[in-house]
Amino acid sequence: MPEEYTVRPSPIETYIPENITVHLGPPGTYAPNVTVTFLDYIKNVASSEIYPTWPETAIAANIIAQISFALNRVFTEYYRSRGFDFDITSLPAYDQTFVNGRDTFENVGELAEQLWTTYIRRKGSIEPLYAQYCNGTTTTCSGLSQWGTVALAEQGLSPIEILRSYYGDNIELVENAPVVGFETSVPPYVLRLGAASNDVAILQARLNRISSNYPNIPKIANVNGIYDLSTRDAVTEFQRTFSLTTDGITGRSTWYEVLRVYTAVKKLSELNSEQITYDEIPIVFPLEIAPGSTGNEVRVIQYYLNFISSYYDTVPSIEIDGIYGPLTEASAAAFQTTMGLPATGVIDEPTFDLMYENYLAFVRSLPDESGAAAVPFPGNNLLLGSEGEDVRLLQTYLSVIRQDYPSITELTPDGIFGAQTEQAVKDYQELFGLNVNGVVGPVVWHSIANTYNNIAGTENRQEGQWAT
The missing domain is CATH 1.10.101.10 (PGBD-like superfamily/PGBD)
Known part of the structure; x- marks a missing residue:
């Protein structure tokens, strides 16, 4: 049973991670990793990158940029998709400055506590902005100038006005983003011929976008979330192109390589990102199934619950009628309680994953x-x-x-x-x-x-x- 309630990254929403793992050195070199809360990470970075004597609006603008930068690394799984076991490095040459174990400035920390669930994105976009910045004196870049924010703050500009001065008028602030425990975006089960899920649909959409840059990869005509022959053929050609095992199956290595290449061709980790818009994300199966739902997805849930009820006395059996009524809700809630999940009676992703995992285990036995x-x-x-x-x-x-x-x-x-x-x-x-x-x-x-x-x-x- 799970000890805590965690989720995989959502394709249509940016979450604030409870924790972030920092590599205390350049990527690819031996150095320790430290895992800290995201809030403590932001307090540390802000105290390491800017001065507490700066105007409050300048400090706030810099903190929001630092949050957005870090979230972009998490959202794209920039390092994890390259085979590393961390989210970000501690060095400004690659990311932003993090000094392990340092004290933080009181006023900077207070501002970080107010802002740590706020980030920048372009209007109509899903991903956090890759909020590139530099100090503006010894180094310059096309993003935010840290010392330049001081001058703008002294002119009376607000944090969002300062940020728009550097990143453009088409940015917006997302406030009070949800905070969750993160898992990898890698599907819990290997995707192969016959698989059907939103993960498959996302894979299909990413491969189609990649094929615009690599035309040898065939387009998948029907992005329907079903891993059919055309999907297998596209995966196989992708694997061949990027020197992976050519088995047409999407496991961890293929999933992450698709994500890495997709991030690259979309320039998601660059200031001039192509952006991910909501209409690009194919959600072909409901993200959750709740009381009042009807149809085939409900029948699938009922089939699994009814089978599982033969093995768990705590889970009542139900009729497979395609109607999510009180009995189905009670059975779902009982299963969640048995698995140590919040007993909401709503089938969300963690619930479905555990339901499917249990079903498979019983069938195979x-x-x-x-x-x-x-x-x-x-x-x-x-x-x-x-x-x-x-x-x-x-x-x-x-x-x-x-x-x-x-x-x-x-x-x-x-x-x-x-x-x-x-x-x-x-x-x-x-x-x-x-x-x-x-x-x-x-x-x-x-x-x-x-x-x-x-x-x-x-x-x-x-x-x-x-x-x-």
Whole structure:
């Protein structure tokens, strides 16, 4: 059970991390890492970079720039996507000055306490601004001049007016950003053919943007969150281009390399960033499923909860009806309590990840019962290009069902999900009022399994009894 409630970075919102890990040296060199609270980090950087005797508005403008710079490093996972185990360095040659263990100035610290959840972004953009700055005397840059902020403050400019003097009029301040414990953005499960999630959709969108700079990487025509053959082909070519293992599977190394290259081509860690706008982020599955929701996503949740309830007495079983009513809410809250999560009754990302993790663990622990009733959903969607025993079982079930539903395309159970299998799945989906897309997820598998069990397990049935 998790000891604390943490989240992965959101693709549509910038969070303030509770903690930040600082490397006390240049990247790639041996030096210790220290992890401090983000607030203490900002107090330290501000006390190391500027003078406490400066006008308060100048200090405030500098602190906001320092916060934005650090958040940009966290948001883009700039160092972690390069294989490092820290978020930022302590050196101004790479990032901004952090002096481990130093005392901080009282007035600077008080301002940091007021501002540490405030950052800069361009209007209409998601990512924190890469708020480049320099001292303006011994070094100059295209961003903020630290000493220049003093002169502007003495002219009576406010912090936002000072910042706009350097970064342009199209910036805005985001205030009171949420503070959370961070995990890596790497999906909790390897993405491969058949995976379906917002992570897949984000991967597809990033690969499509990268392919504009690397045209050998094929475009993915349908950014739908389903890891299909076109997604696998794009991943494989990306891996080949950037000297990764070419297996078409997106694990940690491929995910981070895609993020690194995406950040580079979008210039997200530069002052002239291309920016990430909200309409660029493909959220194809709901970020949370709450009471009152209906539809296929609810059925998926109910399927998992109902299966898990067989293993946890604390989680009540529920009907799979696609309606998120009081019983589903109670079951979800009971699962959250069992897992040590806040019992909100709302399926958010941490809840779903643990639900799926538990489901997979239980399914994989089941004994082989070939020839008995249909087995539970194997945990990964089956679609064109899938291969293996799960596909062979699906084909077997559909072949049995076809005895009573002859409009389903005839199949030979060979474990290869080809065009005929896809058509047979579509035939079944159309017959039973399901979304016709040729993809077998938990809801379709559950329906096929139930139909198979009814037909294969019924004695003395009449020929064509269930035919339509």
